Amino acid sequence: MVNTKISLCGQILDNPIIAAAGTFHYGYEMASLYDINMLGSFSCKGTTLEPRFGNPSPRIAEAKDGVIISIGLENPGVDAVISTEFPRLQKVYHKKIFANCCGFSPEEFAEVAYRMDQADVVGFLEINISCPNVKGASRFSCDPALAKEVTRLVKARCHKPVFVKLSPNVTDIVSIALACEEGGADGISLINCIHAMRIDLKSRKPVLALKKGGLSGPAIFPIALRMVYDVSHAVHVPVIGIGGIETPEDVLEMMMAGASAVEVGAMNLVDPYIGKKLVLGLPEAMERYGISDLSSIIGVA
Amino acid sequence: MKEENCEILENVLLSENTYRMTLRQQEENFPRPGMFFALSLPSFFLRRPFSLMDHHDSFFTFVYKVVGKGTKAMSEMRAGTSLNALLGLGNGYDLSKSGDHPLLIGGGSGIGVMVDLARFLLKEGKHPLVAVGFNRKVEIYAEEELRKMSLSYRLFTVDGSAGEKGFPTLALSSPHDYVYACGPFPLLKAIALTDPVPGQFSLERRMGCGYGCCMGCTIETKHGPRRVCKDGPVFEKEDLLW
Numbered sequence: 379m380v381n382t383k384i385s386l387c388g389q390i391l392d393n394p395i396i397a398a399a400g401t402f403h404y405g406y407e408m409a410s411l412y413d414i415n416m417l418g419s420f421s422c423k424g425t426t427l428e429p430r431f432g433n434p435s436p437r438i439a440e441a442k443d444g445v446i447i448s449i450g451l452e453n454p455g456v457d458a459v460i461s462t463e464f465p466r467l468q469k470v471y472h473k474k475i476f477a478n479c480c481g482f483s484p485e486e487f488a489e490v491a492y493r494m495d496q497a498d499v500v501g502f503l504e505i506n507i508s509c510p511n512v513k514g515a516s517r518f519s520c521d522p523a524l525a526k527e528v529t530r531l532v533k534a535r536c537h538k539p540v541f542v543k544l545s546p547n548v549t550d551i552v553s554i555a556l557a558c559e560e561g562g563a564d565g566i567s568l569i570n571c572i573h574a575m576r577i578d579l580k581s582r583k584p585v586l587a588l589k590k591g592g593l594s595g596p597a598i599f600p601i602a603l604r605m606v607y608d609v610s611h612a613v614h615v616p617v618i619g620i621g622g623i624e625t626p627e628d629v630l631e632m633m634m635a636g637a638s639a640v641e642v643g644a645m646n647l648v649d650p651y652i653g654k655k656l657v658l659g660l661p662e663a664m665e666r667y668g669i670s671d672l673s674s675i676i677g678v679a
Numbered sequence: 680m681k682e683e684n685c686e687i688l689e690n691v692l693l694s695e696n697t698y699r700m701t702l703r704q705q706e707e708n709f710p711r712p713g714m715f716f717a718l719s720l721p722s723f724f725l726r727r728p729f730s731l732m733d734h735h736d737s738f739f740t741f742v743y744k745v746v747g748k749g750t751k752a753m754s755e756m757r758a759g760t761s762l763n764a765l766l767g768l769g770n771g772y773d774l775s776k777s778g779d780h781p782l783l784i785g786g787g788s789g790i791g792v793m794v795d796l797a798r799f800l801l802k803e804g805k806h807p808l809v810a811v812g813f814n815r816k817v818e819i820y821a822e823e824e825l826r827k828m829s830l831s832y833r834l835f836t837v838d839g840s841a842g843e844k845g846f847p848t849l850a851l852s853s854p855h856d857y858v859y860a861c862g863p864f865p866l867l868k869a870i871a872l873t874d875p876v877p878g879q880f881s882l883e884r885r886m887g888c889g890y891g892c893c894m895g896c897t898i899e900t901k902h903g904p905r906r907v908c909k910d911g912p913v914f915e916k917e918d919l920l921w
Contacts, residue, residue, distance in 0.1 A: 403892050407909070411680065423894070431897070431904050438887040438895035440725045445887060452894045452904060595724055647888040648719065648726055650765065651682060 380664040381671045384418070384639055386616055387539035387564045389474070389501060391418035391639060394629060394672065395656045398620055398643035399424050399478035399506065399543075400449065402653075404463040409470035412654040418639060420653075421476035422459070424506050425494070427486050429455035433511060434587040439576045444595025444622070445644055446574045448511045448586045451480050456490045464499050474501020476541065479532075480509055484524070488531040495536040503538055505529065505563075508545030508570035510592040519545035519570070522557035529561030539564040541618060546598075546605055547573050555609040566609055567618035567641065569602045595644035596622040603635050610636025610677055626656055626663035636677040680768055680890055681708055684761045688738055690754070693820040698754050699732070701740045704766060709734050711771025712796040713861075713881050713913045716741075717889035719763040723749050726765065728889050728908070730861070730881065732791030732821065733798070742791040742820060768889050769912050772796055772879055774803055778856030783809045784847045784870060786862025787818075792881055794824050796859055801828060808833070810850030812866070816840035848873070858916065868921045878916040882907050 382393040397405075397420035404422050408414055432452030439446040453459065456479075467475070477494035481487035491503050507518035507528055518524045529542055542558040544551055546569040555566050571592025576585040584590070602621020610617040619637030623629060624645050632640050645652040660672075669675055685702035693699050708716075709731060716739075717726035727749050733740040745754050756762075781800060785793035790811045800807045808831040813819050815838050825832045833850050834842030843849065848869045851858075858878035860870050867880050884907040887895030891909030898905055900918045905911065 400894075401888075401892055403894075407891050431899060432894065435896070435898075436885045438725075438885050438893070440723065442724070444724055447887065447893065447895065449894050452897055644724075647893050648724060649682075650680065650888070650890055650892070 380661045380669065382660055382664070384673055386638055387502070389539070392416075393418045393657055393660060394633065394637075394639035395653060395660070396420055396476065396618065396639055396641045397646055397653050398641035399476070399504065400447075401643045401646035404459065404467055405475065406466045406470050408650065411650050414471055414653070415473055416657045417653050419473060419475055419501065421478045421504050421641060422463075423453050424451050424478045424480045424509060425453045425456050425459050425490060426451055426480045427456055427490050429453065429458065436585060436587055437591070439585040439591060441574065441576065441593055441595070442597060444593050444597035445647060446576060446586065446591040446593050447571065448588050448591030450511045451509055456493050460493060460497050464497055468499055471499070475499055476502045476504040478504045478506050478543070480506045484518070484528045484531045487528045488535050491532045491540070492535040495538050500538060502541055503532065503536055504541045504543050504567055505532055506543045506570070508543050510545065510547060510571060510573055511588070516545055516547070519554060520548050522553050525554050526557040526561035529558045529563050533562035541565040541567045543570055544568040544609070545570045546601060551605050552608050552612045555613050559613045559615055563615060565616040565618065566613060567620055568609060569598070569605050569621050572598055572601065594622065596624050598622045599624070599628060603632060606632060606637050607635040607679065626659040629656060629660060630663060630667060630669070630675065633672065633675050634677070634679040636679070638676055681766045683764055683766055685764045687756055687758050687760045687762065689758055690756055693742065695817040696745045697742060697818065697820050698745070699740060699742050699820070700753065701738055702762070702764065703738050707734065707736050708766035709739065709771070712799045713772040713792055714767060714769045715912060716768055717765045717886075720749050720752055723752070725887065726889055728768070728886050730792045730912070732794050732824070734795070742788065744788050765889060769908060770910070772859060772881070772913050774799055776857070776877070776879070777803070777805055779805055780855050781805055781807050781857040781859055782850060782853065782855035783807050784850060784858065784860040784862065784866070785809070786812045786847060786866040789861030789863075789881065789883070790821050792861045793859070794821050797825070797828060797830055801830060806830070808850065808853055808855060810835065810847040812837070812847035812862070814838065871916055871919060871921055879913050880916055880919060881913045882911055
């Protein structure tokens with residue numbers, strides 16, 4: 379018997395598999411496919427203070443081994459999420475989620491996080507300073523001072539562990555991670571998607587209505603792995619590795635790079651059962667590589 | 680929704696750039712017409728969503744047009760190949776709302792769905808009039824299927840090279856008490872803005888997942904944002920915004 383449990387800020391997860399924000403909606407619809415309680419956790423759709431429709435269409439473009447997305451944080455607003463979506467979720471899910479909080483000012487981040495902090499089903503706050511597809515929302519992930527300020531304001535108003543989700547679209551991701559740690563972050567999650575675009579040869583125009591979006595999927599795994607490695611060696615708080623995870627072996631590799639847990643994103647969009655497959659496949663992969671306790675491989679590389 | 684590896688039973692050219700593929704399924708996954716499935720293609724990341732033209736317990740048939748690399752690759756696939764598919768997606772048409780004399784309007788790739796829907800409506804004892812529109816004669820498909828059924832059928836081409844010249848919206852002048860439609864956006868819009876009777880439209884949108892997770896295909900409706908893949912693809916005509 380192998381041990382897949384991991385500890386995150388004093389909370390024990392049954393396994394490190396977390397569905398990433400924006401690829402799992404608010405969870406309850408996926409519960410008709412498999413028991414989502416088998417996941418370590420999941421991060422809910424990025425949520426803002428006010429309802430948002432998001433960006434114009436097309437907001438999806440395909441890439442080799444990945445997808446470029448430009449949704450623009452469509453969500454019904456934090457109050458509707460807490461009053462409508464969470465009760466639906468709690469009928470089918472008894473674990474804790476990551477509340478993915480978004481905003482357009484440090485105060486809005488803090489307000490969304492404060493309201494999410496009160497919700498029973500929320501175990502962790504994931505402060506998404508890195509959405510690449512909303513004008514003005516990603517500047518918090520590019521400036522260490524702003525990233526620290528957002529983190530500090532959120533921490534001042536919340537009790538639950540705060541993870542700050544970082545953008546790869548920066549020169550030095552380590553400096554941003556360190557700033558968040560100084561601001562009081564309990565953990566760092568990375569990476570959000572990578573700025574990207576496609577052009578339609580027939581129309582000679584960008585495929586996406588807003589021209590550019592964020593690339594995710596297996597194509598970005600080695601980039602994410604490198605950034606997780608760099609950040610986890612610099613900070614003293616736990617790191618969640620995100621980016622292109624597709625197989626149990628990818629989970630192990632990401633943890634060896636320094637991640638305490640992983641989030642699975644783009645693969646949820648092509649294989650609705652990927653979470654289940656990873657959870658069920660992980661023990662066998664651990665045995666194959668002689669790993670009895672998953673925690674023992676964190677950052678060994 | 681069910682994931683299944685489906686064997687290609689047939690993949691044939693029907694008309695210009697338009698193919699018909701038949702896939703095996705272990706059991707019926709499409710209780711309502713207008714539901715769809717999402718096909719995984721080797722070496723392409725995203726699945727491709729398609730609606731059905733026909734389906735039975737052990738197989739289903741759909742029509743696709745070659746528009747990009749994915750559909751080009753599909754056109755070269757041989758019978759016997761297996762493709763991973765998510766079956767039974769979307770809401771499908773609600774037949775209980777139809778009057779006795781529904782008008783079905785299909786344009787281009789949307790015509791296959793109308794064939795399937797007409798079959799269901801006939802079983803319900805309705806008397807459908809099916810109006811289909813193509814740009815040119817060389818694009819015509821599904822004519823044989825429609826002529827075999829005991830229904831009224833009108834064929835339109837934009838350039839007049841076959842059937843009546845013009846758009847299938849000309850059929851709106853025929854008596855009908857309900858309208859079903861699937862086709863290009865301008866066609867649906869023309870119906871919505873000129874025809875007073877109630878109806879249901881099936882929408883086509885670029886999709887990410889096909890099952891409601893990514894919000895890639897959201898449209899604005901009178902009742903707020905809706906996902907075409909999960910809340911649709913069939914919407915009440917009255918709920919759509921133009």
